[in-house]
Amino acid sequence: MSENLKNLLDTAAPSRRGLIVAALAGTAAAMTGLSPAVAATAGTVTGGFTFQGENRRFGTPRNQLPPSRGTSGALQGFLGQLASTARQRVIDLYVSSTQKNFQVKAYRLGNYAGLGQRLVWSSPVTPAIAQAPATVDPATRTTSCNWKISLKLDTSAWPEGFYYLVLSAPVAWYSRAQGAQAHMIPLVVESASLAGKAVLVFNDLTMQAYNKWGGASLYAGANGTVPSRSLKVSFDRPYADPEVYETYNVPMIRTAESITDSRVSLGYTTEARLAGNPALLTGAAAVLFSGHSEYWTRGMRRGVESARDAGTNVVFFGANNVYWRTRTEPTALGPDRMVVCYRDPALDPLASAHPELATTRWQDAPYREPECSLTGSMYGDFRVTGTFTVTEPSFFGFQGTGVRRGTTFPGIVAGETDASNNPSQPGNLMVFSHSPSSGLYRSKDWSDGSVYTTKSGSAVINMATTNWLAAQYDPAVPARSRQFAAQVTRNIITAAAQGPIAQRYARPAV
Structure with missing residues (x-):
């Protein structure tokens, strides 16, 4: 076990230690030399995709990923699309950084002989800028970023599945004194068709509910109180912490993709895609x-x-x-990018005229569906x-x-x-x-x-x-x-x- 990993586990609450290990799965396998890392910068899909065939490819040891992956003012970003879809495989990436440039590496998550991920693509080093400050809607306490596109990612050659996009400044990945110099953004390369497949669903609506980037989530505001929480949260901002993704999605991906039975075909999508x-x-x-x-x-x-x-x-x-019954609304970047959850029908402007859309618990009035x-x-x-x-x-x-x-x-x-x-x-x-x-x-x-x-x-x-x-x-x-x-x-x-x-x-x- 590396010193960094040991320190992380020692300081984590017991309830989180397993989740950290799940996110870091593959480190031990890498140390045993199960397979070398792939040094390629692209992973072209050839022939018919199967996750079993994909997982027979060489994986990438976890130690090639940055140990620090939280958000800081030094480097952060978000995506302009909810997923890479058959209709739109080119994804807009919005990055704000105090560094002069950044690089993106795309890691597909899976089993890969226990390593847990594979490097599929690397971007060239790209100029970075410090983007405009986020805006906050005072009525709903919604944080949004009106940023310029930093890079367009063509994912058409990437195998379908769940990904981490790792944003890094080319310096000090491993320097704690420099703060967080890497940031992870989840991405789903959606299957062109879900028919006949067992479909894994990324919980992105739920992640946004918990996302406190900018100070507020659907749970609490910047001052930590419930009354100051957001009533709507936007996909137009970075994730403050990828913990919810690692906790609830990564273990499912890795166990599912350890299945070798050829009768099993997996598909990939997100909650927000199903909502729309x-x-x-x-x-x-x-x-x-x-x-x-x-x-x-x-x-x-x-x-x-x-x-x-x-x-x-x-x-x-x-x-x-x-x-929680929620609604989605459009933002300037596209449909279904705003998650609405007033929780109290007295606050929800649609609750009276459209009780079936009231953003309460599903089991509650004015429209009970336990x-x-x-x-x-x-x-x-x-x-x-x-x-x-x-x-x-x-x-x-x-x-x-x-x-x-x-x-x-x-x-x-x-x-x-x-x-x-x-x-x-x-x-x-x-x-x-x-x-x-x-x-x-x-x-x-x-x-x-x-x-x-x-x-x-x-x-x-x-x-x-x-x-x-x-x-x-x-x-x-x-x-x-x-x-x-x-x-x-x-x-x-x-x-x-x-x-x-x-x-x-x-x-x-x-």
């Missing part, structure tokens, strides 16, 4: 949500429900999903610790794990949880794990992993803990628990990728 294009999932075999997909628009929910009712399997590898009618379970608790406990060993996700009723796995249940306790949940819901837990609100509670099926033959699976994915890369979690969670994740994705799976679940559909 509800029919995007038409014909998808499955849609897979990461550890935390909390902010959903009405269009996004209807699109997922329509896909489910047409035979698309839905998997929630986390908890506290579909919790999340459990889609997810199977309701949000339970926060700051939870518990022990994953099997109650239904016949669940197909447990195949090959050797579990029995009552088998336990410590270290998996943590963070936020969902529980089966609402009359609006599907009538044929099967709880396959009923895990005792203790959280901020209740000292004795449960985390309920569940599955139900529909008349279309689709299944909806909810793992009911935000730590399900992160635990797979956390050395503080027992190896037995890590291996179990990874195997179950691969089992679920493999089954879901092959179309409606109701035949694997005996209860009648609803």
Whole structure:
């Protein structure tokens, strides 16, 4: 373990150590010499793309990425598009820097024999400028950047998938005295078609809700109080910290792309893309949500429900999903780049005339649609610790794990949880794990992993803990628990990728 990594882990809260390790996955593999780094500056797609073939390529050791990746005034940036799409593969990059120039490197995230990423493209060294200060809308406390385009990225030759764009000043990556000289920006190179694929969804709406760049997020304002929080947040600004991406998305990507079964085909998109294009999932075999997909628009929910009712399997590898009903609005840079969430119908100007669009919790008035009618379970608790406990060993996700009723796995249940306790949940819901837990609100509670099926033959699976994915890369979690969670994740994705799976679940559909 490097001194930098050791210091980072030693100073991190216990709940974050596994997430840091997940983001840094591959360092140990790199030290064992599993494969050398690729020194190429481009990664051209040749022939038909498969993620299995992509992951057989040489990966890039993590130590080639900068150890410091937070935002500072020295170097920061954001993208002008929500994703690289089949219609628009050229992406606008906006950068502000106190340095004279910068460089961009694009790393595709995956498994890559345990290394975790591959360098796909490098830009030339590009002149940088300090851009204009951000503006703040006093009515909604929304921060936006009216910046000039710094560079256009042609991603048409890049393999589809999830990426980090690493912005770096050519000096002092490793100099703590210079402050943060590198900045990471997540990017999805969306599949040209999602039909027939198990689709991984980047939780970008949720990330923007948590993004405090400029001082305010949907949770708190610059002074740290709830009343000063933003009522709308914009994609037209950098991410203050990529932690939410690393916590909830990276572990899913790396486990999914470790699957070698040729029957599995993965697709890639984002929450915001689904919000603006509800029919995007038409014909998808499955849609897979990461550890935390909390902010959903009405269009996004209807699109997922329509896909489910047409035979698309839905998997929630986390908890506290579909919790806040949001809207998206356009900004000067394009559609769906403003995330609206007043939370209080008395503040929302559309709540009276269009209660179905009111930005409240989905379970609340003036238009109640509890999340459990889609997810199977309701949000339970926060700051939870518990022990994953099997109650239904016949669940197909447990195949090959050797579990029995009552088998336990410590270290998996943590963070936020969902529980089966609402009359609006599907009538044929099967709880396959009923895990005792203790959280901020209740000292004795449960985390309920569940599955139900529909008349279309689709299944909806909810793992009911935000730590399900992160635990797979956390050395503080027992190896037995890590291996179990990874195997179950691969089992679920493999089954879901092959179309409606109701035949694997005996209860009648609803």
